[in-house]
Amino acid sequence: MFTAATVDGFPSEDCLYLNIFVPLDVDFSSHVKNLLPVMVWIHGGDFIAGTASKSLYDGRFFSNFTHTVVVSIEYRLGKELFFTEAIND
Template identity: 75%
Template sequence: VTSMHSLLQSATFLPQLGHNPLASGPLVLTKDGHIRGVSGDKAHIFYGIPYADPPVGAYRWKAPRALSPWPGVYDASFPRAACMQACAGPIIEECPQTVSEDCLHLNIFVPLEVNFSTPLLSSLPVLVWIHGGDFIAGSASKPLYDGRFISNFTRTVVVNLEYRLVVIILLSFSAVNKSSDM
């Protein structure tokens, strides 16, 4: 998705963007609008940044659509819901508490040493960390995928993302095959 690529490019250049010293967390500007994150014990964190418009309603069975800019400042201070998934049997304890079809989000972790009010002298590497779960379960917001430690101790921008899982993909093939306009 082009929007996700743009956000990842923005992650590389986050330190070159502005910071509002009157606010409680780091503020960055992307092509889709302002995003406010939080500064934690090991990293600056931007949770739940959308990388596509929500695939809900009439768009449920369609490919993701480019992200629409949001008004105001996007609150990226807390994790968003995981994608719909099949949770049963021995993995049920591992399943996220909250799931939604509106789940195409990413989390960005930036080293604490980054000062958002001054440009970086050199770019930081970016690690895109895709959660496991055999495409049937999992979430970027599970503690296992918390990127703040990797980010801070390796001077790396860590990005992890939620993505549609098999439960919704299989249902979409069924719906598309039964559609009269296909």
């Protein structure tokens, strides 16, 4: 899962990630492909707080228990470079 990174000691601008969890019993080497349901989860927080990388939101258990592909999105929070065109009004 995503963890915060730094480049040369400064916070990285690299902030958009997809965490993809696939059930353990999926055989990628098989020629027969069985389709699985996909659940996409976007954490809330009003662009101020929140993260998809907390252990509480780890999709491995849900993916294995429900035989579902789980996708969570990690995205930028706060105002830095976000809707910056509104600042120039």
